[in-house]
Amino acid sequence: MTANEFIKKVFFIEILKGLALTLRHFFTPSVTRQYPTEKREPFPGSRGLHALVRDPETGREKCVGCGLCAAMCPSQCIHIYTSEDDDHKKVVDRYEVEVLRCVYCAFCVEACPYGAIVLTDHFEYSGYSREELYYTKDRLLHNWDKYMANSKGREYLEKFWRPKSEDFGVPAAGHHQAEGKKAT
Ligand code: SF4
Ligand code: SF4
Numbered sequence: 001m002t003a004n005e006f007i008k009k010v011f012f013i014e015i016l017k018g019l020a021l022t023l024r025h026f027f028t029p030s031v032t033r034q035y036p037t038e039k040r041e042p043f044p045g046s047r048g049l050h051a052l053v054r055d056p057e058t059g060r061e062k063c064v065g066c067g068l069c070a071a072m073c074p075s076q077c078i079h080i081y082t083s084e085d086d087d088h089k090k091v092v093d094r095y096e097v098e099v100l101r102c103v104y105c106a107f108c109v110e111a112c113p114y115g116a117i118v119l120t121d122h123f124e125y126s127g128y129s130r131e132e133l134y135y136t137k138d139r140l141l142h143n144w145d146k147y148m149a150n151s152k153g154r155e156y157l158e159k160f161w162r163p164k165s166e167d168f169g170v171p172a173a174g175h176h177q178a179e180g181k182k183a184t
Contacts, residue, residue, distance in 0.1 A: 036124075042121035042122075042123065043121075044121075044159070044160075045121075045156070045159070045160045046121045046123065047104040047106050047119040047121075048104075048119055048120050048121050048122045048123035048125075048147075049099065049119070049120050049122045049123070049125055049135075049143055049147070050097050050099065050102070050108075050117065050118070050119055050120070050135060050140055050143065051117070051118050051119075051120050051140055051141075051143035051144040051147060051148055051153075052095060052116065052117055052137060052140035052141050052143070052144055053115060053116045053117065053118060053144055053148075053153065053157075054141050054144045054145065061092060061095065061116065061137065061140075061141060062114050062115065062116035063080075063092050063095055063112075063114065063116040063117065064090060064092070064114060064116070065080055065082035065090045065091070065092040065095075066113070066114075067080055068111045068112060068113065069107075069108035069109075069111050069112050069117055070108075071111070072107040072108060072110070072111040073107060073108055074103065074105060074107065075098075075101045075102055075103055076101075077097060077098040077099075077100075077101035077102050078095075078096070078097055078108060079094070079095075079096045079097075079098075080092065080094065080095050080096075081093045081094040081095075092137065094136070094137055095136075095137040095140060096134065096135065096136050096137070097134075097135045097140065098130075098133075098134055099125075099133040099134070099135055100130060100133045100134075104119065106119055109161055110161065115157045115161060117140075118144070118148065118153065118156060118157065118161075120143060120144075120147035120148055121147070122143070122146075122147045
């Protein structure tokens with residue numbers, strides 16, 4: 001053992017250094033957030049609880065029951081049940097999401113041609129049973145009213161989830177013919 005090492009051992013130099021470091025930290029501002037009293041605003045476009053978009057004109061869901069979202073969902077946690085009304089229009093009887101199985105990939109949002117399903121930025125939810133986290137159509141519409149009210153939902157869709165169905169307009173008949181002629 002060298003003289004330097006001996007002196008360090010006798011006077012507990014390393015321990016004193018450690019204590020000095022601890023003491024210094026008593027006087028530096030804390031970086032820990034005291035959740036839930038201190039909260040940070042959710043990052044724009046973050047993926048939280050699901051919601052079904054409510055059509056402001058009809059007051060009903062915008063969803064037409066095409067099933068694309070369910071087909072794309074890697075967790076197979078979207079269940080859609082439809083029927084036909086007297087005018088032979090498809091009616092969405094049930095639209096349900098098993099939130100506990102969701103992996104928040106947002107493929108459902110991306111796949112939907114009508115911008116009818118979204119992931120809200122609400123992430124603070126829990127439950128004591130599976131049923132509490134099984135979201136039915138009414139509960140999903142309620143999520144829209146609660147977390148995406150007013151212009152928030154529309155801005156969210158415009159900003160993060162374009163293009164939508166209106167971006168894929170059917171070409172004019174003349175355009176079709178011209179293309180056909182070109183091909184022959
Ligand atoms: S976010 Fe992904 S896993 Fe969750 S419901 Fe949508 S497609 Fe399914
Ligand atoms: S893709 Fe959109 S319109 Fe089609 S069933 Fe899903 S939410 Fe409804």
